Amino acid sequence: MTLQVYKLNSVNLAFRKKELSWWLWKNYQYVLAFYFAIQEINKDPHLLPNLTLGFQWYNAFPSEQFTFWCLLHWLTGNTGTLPNYTCQTQGVQVATIVGTTSALSTEFGTLLELYKTPQVSFVFVLKLTYGPFDPMLNDKKQFPSLYQMASSDSSLGIAMLSLLLHFGWTWVALFVSDDMKGEQFLQDIQAEMLKRGVCVALTVKLPVTKRLYQESDLTFMSRIQASTANVHILYGDVRALIAVDISVEFFLTMGKVWVMASKWDIVVYETDHMLHSLHGGFSFSPHREEILGLKDFLKTVEPSLFPEDFYFNKLWLLHLDCSPAGSFYGRIGNCSPNASLEFLPPYIDLMTLSDFSYLVYNAVYAVAHVLHAILMEKMELGSLGEAAQPMILPWQLHPVLRKLQFRNSAGDNVSMCEPRRGVARYDIQNVVNFPAGLSLLEKIGEFTYTSSHEQGLLIHEDLIEWPAAFKETPQSVCSQSCGPGFRILPQEGRPICCYTCVFCAEREMSNQTDAEQCVRCSEQEYPNLNRTHCLPKLVTFLDFEDSLGTALACMALTLTLLTVMVLGLFVKHRDTPIVKANNCNLSYILLISLLLCFLCSFLFIGRPNTATCLLRQITFALVFTVAVSAVLAKTITVVLAFKAMKPGRTMRRLLVSGAPNAVIPICFLIQLTLCAIWLATSPPFVDTDAHSEHGHIILLCNEGSITAFYCVLGFLGSLALGTFTVAFLARKLPDTFNEAKFLTFSMLVFCSVWVTFLPVYQSTKGKVMVAVEVFSILASGAGLLGCIFFPKCYIILLRPERNCLEGFKKRTCSRRF
Structure with missing residues (x-):
């Protein structure tokens, strides 16, 4: 049967x-x-x-x-x-x-x-x-x-894209047959490319031929050579691939890597040299044992064994140069006993x-x-x-x-069941051509894809033979990769794979290749110079060990010692006319307040804490209020002393009763009230500044309520301006009996320092701002100390002949010990 x-x-x-x-x-x-x-x-x-x-x-x-x-x-x-x-x-x-x-x-x-x-x-x-x-x-x-x-072969596009991404190829050309199957493959693989960030540089629809000898449009080959993509995906019906097969020998594209749907050995002919266009390409075929x-x-x-097969006899005769007994051609030549298809040309x-x-x-x-x-x-x-x-x-x-x-x-x-589900496996083969027409399909990897969308790619790169134009793994990208420290900037009107590289911003970094966005460093970190990673910021403040802090501390200590010396000198010579001339008690109050002013500058130097933040501005405001109000009281005393010499008892009564001294507690209470309101509403607190200095986090005191801070500072400024006005009006009084000119000049220095302080304070940040305030405190205090008390110390120490009653009248007297 x-x-x-x-x-x-x-x-x-x-x-x-x-x-x-x-x-x-x-x-x-x-x-x-x-x-x-x-x-x-x-x-x-x-x-x-x-x-x-x-x-x-x-x-x-x-x-x-x-x-x-x-x-x-x-x-x-x-x-x-x-x-x-x-x-x-x-x-x-x-x-x-x-x-x-x-x-x-x-x-x-x-x-x-x-x-x-x-x-x-x-x-x-x-x-x-x-x-x-x-x-x-x-x-x-x-x-x-x-x-x-x-x-x-619905998983074929995914397999090909896995190979592309493995080598970093994101700029590829597609060659598909101009039929329904090619169109379906084109839609599927373009959808996957869009998901995975791979771009199409060129799409060519291959002309389909009906016969081998039919003329075909080969103009697309010139587009291959002009293409900037080094990787070409080839997929199509056999009849569409005939045109590619014929043309690749005449249009050598050795600088291109061909990725084929399979080894199309029905039309892809072998060549006798390694310069063949398909040499070094890749072939995907279903896995089989x-x-x-x-x-x-x-x-x-x-x-x-098959005597009726005409073609078998012809194959044997043409390529083994003999014909076995019983063949169609009869006995031609003598076949060796081991003649076999194994010995056919390669x-x-x-x-x-x-x-x-x-x-x-x-x-x-x-x-x-x-x-x-x-x-x-x-x-x-x-x-x-x-x-x-x-x-x-x-x-x-x-x-x-x-x-x-x-x-x-x-x-x-x-x-034969439909649909066929399970694991899709592809063998990835490297197309290698050798001289004398020997061709080899070397398996260099596998790709697996399951129905649950799990996939795996295994590649042995050491077995790959690349096209003759490449000495190493080729690249196929529209734009060179942006290294760490850069981000990609897409080019308008071009595919997403075409971009320019932009250096990360000042406080940002990127530690990966082709980063879409730079990552901003946290407040406690800063980027290195190459913008490749974030470094921890160093905590800093106006420290005593800092050169600036050391200089200010030495200056404050020096002025403190000078103030103590002046105070001691005044106490020692408290019975002399020059000390008594303008109310020695006010001089003591002024010197003590200046001493406290110099000492309060130490609250601004060192690591800030809650106590120093609460005390530094409050202490500064109160002691300077006392100092300036003491200068105001001295000025009023001088004015009243000259007014009391005129007929009438009102001015004399005010001078004898010590009314000018009441200015000090009144001004102190006003400033104390403002400070209390400040502390009650929004007191100062410890804060950090992570932006003023690169790579540093500055510890400082936040003023809390800026309004309260400027109200306190404004009252002190108003008091200083009023004192300067009074002193300025009294500047022409005879200098034999008063120190009006010295008071005027001292307040001029004081006001100049703080008027200069305001814009400088606002324009600086971090510990420099603190240093500006400390310097202003020391400079204004030194101005008061030097302008008011230096002339008196000069007379007490160097011109004692003028420190007597006769000296005030005749400017001469003998030195007494």
């Missing part, structure tokens, strides 16, 4: 580019894989027992016209090609295996679907295609009898199983398993029919085939 499987489009022989008399015999491996599967099945006692699986195969020419002629020749038998007529009588033909292009499968499927009618019911047309997966062929309404052996026994079969098979390489040959092998086994299941079912039901010709109706095979699952000899699971 013989069941026949018809194989169409199994060879698809094509002319070589260099010599049209040479055939591309590599595709003959499809026939050998077909032979091997049939042989295994017929020897298997458990699969189709007592049945012989026969076959016929026809060539698919480069011209679809001649391929259709072969198809009609098979359908009508050995007579003329008459459509819808057959005279076949041998065997039961149950299935066809077609493929290599989805276009052929579509066109053949439309024709073969007609033979499901009862008109030719003895011919069952079950079509299995071993070409690339095409979603259009899954339409069961249009192609109810067509099944694809290849699994869906080796078929057990296939290599041994290929080593031992010879034309005598550009043919029939020993390495191709993807399509693997699918042919699975397709034959799929037919055998379906037939086995149907026949076993009929045998159990006793409806096998005539033993010589079992009756198998078309509709009986479809339910079984749709649920078919089996494990082939390679250990891989083969399933």
Whole structure:
């Protein structure tokens, strides 16, 4: 009993580019894989027992016209090609295996679907295609009898993008066939590119050719050379790739890395040098294991085993220069005992199983398993029919085939169920060309993708052979990467992969390549000079160990000692006329307040804390209020002393009663009230300034209420201005009896210091602001001390003859001890 499987489009022989008399015999491996599967099945006692699986195969020419002629020749038998007529009588033909292009499968499927009618019911047309997966062929309404052996390549775009991202390639060109399948792939991969930040530099729709010799538009090759992308993705139907295959030899693009959907060995010819455009490219093919026994079969098979195969004899004769006994050509030459397909020229390489040959092998086994299941079912039901010709109706095979699952000899699971789910695995191969036409597909990695969207990429970079134009791993980017310390700035009107690099701002940093935004350092950190990472800021303040703090502290200590010396001098000479002349008690109060003023400057130096922050401004305001009000009291005393010399007792009464001294407590109480309100509402507190000095955090005292601070300072300024006015009006009094001029000059110095202080204080930050205030305190206090008391000390120490009653009248007297 013989069941026949018809194989169409199994060879698809094509002319070589260099010599049209040479055939591309590599595709003959499809026939050998077909032979091997049939042989295994017929020897298997458990699969189709007592049945012989026969076959016929026809060539698919480069011209679809001649391929259709072969198809009609098979359908009508050995007579003329008459459509819808057959005279076949041998065997039961149950299935066809077609493929290599989805276009052929579509066109053949439309024709073969007609033979499901009862008109030719003895011919069952079950079509299995071993070409690339095409979603259009899954339409069961249009192609109810067509099944694809290849699994869906919906994960192929994700696999390719994983390879691109592994090498940092974000600027790529796409070459896809100008058909529905190419358009679908283009949409899918562009969507993934958008998600992963990969940009398309160039998109080319490859022209689809109907015949090998048909003229094609090759202008797109000039665009390849002009493209700035160094990586090209190639995906398309075989007929679309013919144009690329022919043109890559004449338009060398050695500076490009080609990433192909598979090793398109049906059209991609080998070359005899390493300057081939596809050398160093990558090929993605579905993962598969080796078929057990296939290599041994290929080593031992010879034309005598298949004497009716004209092409096998021709292959043997052309490339081994001999013809074995019983061949079609007769005895030509003497074949050595070890003559084998293993010794064919390297550009043919029939020993390495191709993807399509693997699918042919699975397709034959799929037919055998379906037939086995149907026949076993009929045998159990006793409806096998005539033993010589079992009756198998078309509709009986479809339910079984749709649920078919089996494990082939390679250990891989083969399933016809739709949708096919599970793990998608791709072998990543490196295309390497050697001299003398030797080509090698070196496996350099794998990619896995599960239904739960988990993926993994394994690459052995040390095994990769790059194109001749590259000495190291090539780059393919629109713009060079922005290193750490920079951020990317997209260019208007261009893809997101095209950008310029901008240095991070003053307080920002980036520690990664191609950062979209710089990261701002925290308040306690600052970026280094390269803006690559943040460094902790150093805590600083106006410290005694600081040079500025040391200078101010020494100045304050010196003025304090001078004040103590002046006070001691005045106490010692308290009975002399010059000390008594302007109320010695006011002089003591002024000297003590100046002493406290100099000492309060130490509150501004050192590490700030809550106590010093509360005391420094309050103490400064109160003691200076006392000092200035004491100067005012001295000035009023001088004025009253001269007024009292005129007739009338009112001025004398005021002078004798000590009324001028009341100015001091009154002004002190007013200032004390303002300070109390300040402390009650918004007192000063310890604060930090992280911006005034680069790389430093300055500890300082925040004034709390700025309004209260300036009210206190304003009252002190008003008091100083009033004192200066009174002293200025009394400046022309005779200097023999008063010190009005010295008081006027001292207040002029005092007011000048604090008028200068205000703008300088506002324009500085951090510890410099504190230093300005300390200096103003010391300078204004020194002005009062020097202008008021230096002339008196001069007279007491150096001109004692003037420090007597006669001296005031005659300016002369003897020195007394």
